[in-house]
Amino acid sequence: MTDAAELRTRTREFLAAHPPATTDRADFLKARFDAGLAWVHYPEGLGGLGVARSLQAVVDAELEDAGAPDNDPRRIGIGLGMAAPTVLGFGTEEQRRRFLRPLWTGEEVWCQLFSEPGAGSDLAALGTRAVRDEASGDWIVNGQKVWTSSAHTARWAILIARTDPDVPKHRGITYFVCDMSDPGVEVRPLRQITGEAEFNEVFLTDVRIPDAHRLGAVGEGWKVAQTTLMNERVSIGGMRIPREGGMIGPVAKAWRERPELRTHDLHQRLLKLWVDAEVARLTGERLRQQLVAGQPGPEGSGMKLGFARLNQEISGLEVELLGEEGLLYEDWTMRRPDLVDFTGRDAGYRYLRSKGNSIEGGTSEVLLNIVAERVLGLPSEPRTDKDVAWKDLAR
Numbered sequence: 001m002t003d004a005a006e007l008r009t010r011t012r013e014f015l016a017a018h019p020p021a022t023t024d025r026a027d028f029l030k031a032r033f034d035a036g037l038a039w040v041h042y043p044e045g046l047g048g049l050g051v052a053r054s055l056q057a058v059v060d061a062e063l064e065d066a067g068a069p070d071n072d073p074r075r076i077g078i079g080l081g082m083a084a085p086t087v088l089g090f091g092t093e094e095q096r097r098r099f100l101r102p103l104w105t106g107e108e109v110w111c112q113l114f115s116e117p118g119a120g121s122d123l124a125a126l127g128t129r130a131v132r133d134e135a136s137g138d139w140i141v142n143g144q145k146v147w148t149s150s151a152h153t154a155r156w157a158i159l160i161a162r163t164d165p166d167v168p169k170h171r172g173i174t175y176f177v178c179d180m181s182d183p184g185v186e187v188r189p190l191r192q193i194t195g196e197a198e199f200n201e202v203f204l205t206d207v208r209i210p211d212a213h214r215l216g217a218v219g220e221g222w223k224v225a226q227t228t229l230m231n232e233r234v235s236i237g238g239m240r241i242p243r244e245g246g247m248i249g250p251v252a253k254a255w256r257e258r259p260e261l262r263t264h265d266l267h268q269r270l271l272k273l274w275v276d277a278e279v280a281r282l283t284g285e286r287l288r289q290q291l292v293a294g295q296p297g298p299e300g301s302g303m304k305l306g307f308a309r310l311n312q313e314i315s316g317l318e319v320e321l322l323g324e325e326g327l328l329y330e331d332w333t334m335r336r337p338d339l340v341d342f343t344g345r346d347a348g349y350r351y352l353r354s355k356g357n358s359i360e361g362g363t364s365e366v367l368l369n370i371v372a373e374r375v376l377g378l379p380s381e382p383r384t385d386k387d388v389a390w391k392d393l394a395r
Contacts, residue, residue: 004058007051011037011062020068029071029105037063038071038104042088046100054289071106074339078150079103079110083158085231090175090216090224099156099177111154112232113145113178113202114225118395120147121366124169124222125393128204130161130176132211139163139176139214141184141207147360151187151200152336154180158228159209160221165391172390173221177213184208193352195332198340230300232361241281247314247342247350248277254321261321270321273314280306298374301367308357308364311342315351322347 014035018028032038033047037059042048063070073080080103087099102108119126128143141161151157157178164172178185184207189197216224244252255262255270280303287299319326329348342350358364372378385393 004055007040007049007055007058008062010035011059015062015066015068020066025069026105026107028069030101032063032068033101033104039084042100046088046096047104071104074341076103076106076109077339078112078154079108079156082112082228082232083110083156086158086175086215086224086228087177089227094212095177095215103156108155109150109153111148111151111157111180112228113148113151113157113159113204114228115147116144117146121363123225124173125390125395126160126162126173127395128159128161129165130163130174130209132163133208137211139174139209139211141176141178141204141209143204145202145204146199147190148187148200148202149198149360150338151180151202152189152197153338156180157202158215160225162390163221164219166389167219168387169385169390169393170222172219173225174218175215175221175224176209177215178204178207178209179213182207182209189334189336191334193355194349196335196337198337229362230298241284243278243281244274245281246277247311247318247354248274249343250347250350251314251318251321254318261323266317266321269317273310273317276306277310277314280310298370301362301370302375304361305364305367305371308354311350311354311357315347315354318347319351326351 014032014037018031020028023031036044036047036049038047040049040051040056040059041053043050071080084100084103087096087103091099099108103110113128114123114126116126116128126143128141128145130139130141132138133140139161141159143161145159148157157180159176159178160173161176162172163174166172180187184205186203186205187200188203190199190201191197192199251270252274283306284303287303326347328346329352330346340353342353345353362370369381373380
């Protein structure tokens with residue numbers, strides 16, 4: 001099936017069989033997945049129909065008009081944007097069928113165990129070890145991960161660990177799915193500048209992971225991780241938003257509704273940032289169209305770079321526009337939220353929280369290197385540790 005009209009008819013028939021007003025939300029989402037209307041470009045039996053990604057808009061429009069519930073994508077963004085494409089690309093058929101349905105319906109939340117205290121920007125230098133238990137075939141994992149969003153609510157984690165210290169750092173890494181409820185997994189909150197702790201640090205002590213939860217071949221975890229990272233940057237920087245959606249919305253609203261706050265200088269800055277935000281939105285739309293033809297590439301790094309810069313500049317302008325009011329902050333209570341809500345909070349929150357945008361999902365410095373080398377084709381930076389065994393690196 002490749003025809004939009006046929007897909008529209010199929011969606012309407014599904015809605016007739018599962019009326020949103022009278023169908024339990026969880027049952028509706030499960031039935032939608034089973035009908036292939038979750039992500040239509042995925043294979044049949046895995047929430048899709050094997051058709052063009054662009055046809056998802058046809059399904060979404062019909063469901064939205066009918067008042068159908070969504071799967072709360074902001075709450076399960078790591079699963080949808082990072083874990084799912086990795087499981088689809090490298091998982092076995094058994095892994096795909098076990099993980100993708102509850103991931104999409106939101107029954108199981110996912111987190112990402114990648115960064116470490118000594119391996120953030122240089123992720124390939126990670127030191128978390130996974131050692132094979134020859135008797136059982138399981139992997140015994142020990143180490144520490146950091147900046148882990150949603151670890152306090154997650155059931156599953158995508159995890160990379162070092163399985164061979166005798167080869168250079170980009171090799172000898174293996175990719176796993178870790179059960180966050182297993183013994184030896186300890187999640188500790190990291191209180192942020194906002195006063196909240198949506199991030200965590202995770203300690204892994206003799207955590208036993210069955211080999212059946214390995215994604216990809218042993219020692220090829222870096223290759224698998226690239227799929228995750230490219231999709232992560234697209235999901236962060238290339239989210240679909242309407243005009244004046246995102247951070248520019250509250251500033252534009254305040255400008256229109258409160259003329260007493262306006263100055264010529266603030267007007268000029270707002271106009272520039274409004275145009276930048278619109279360019280970024282349209283560029284994101286073009287990037288999503290390119291995804292229809294293949295896998296995400298390094299262009300997502302450029303989108304994520306722009307997302308971080310814009311959020312920080314726009315939130316700074318908003319605080320200046322509001323004057324004394326902009327210096328207020330609603331609540332310093334320590335909380336562990338399920339998601340990040342930029343537009344539903346006050347200006348002080350947006351200003352403080354946006355500082356993390358240039359760190360999370362790849363630091364801006366690292367992303368600049370990726371854009372320079374992989375998009376612009378500039379010479380690579382000298383890397384003296386490229387052929388040195390990980391165990392011989394200075395730490």
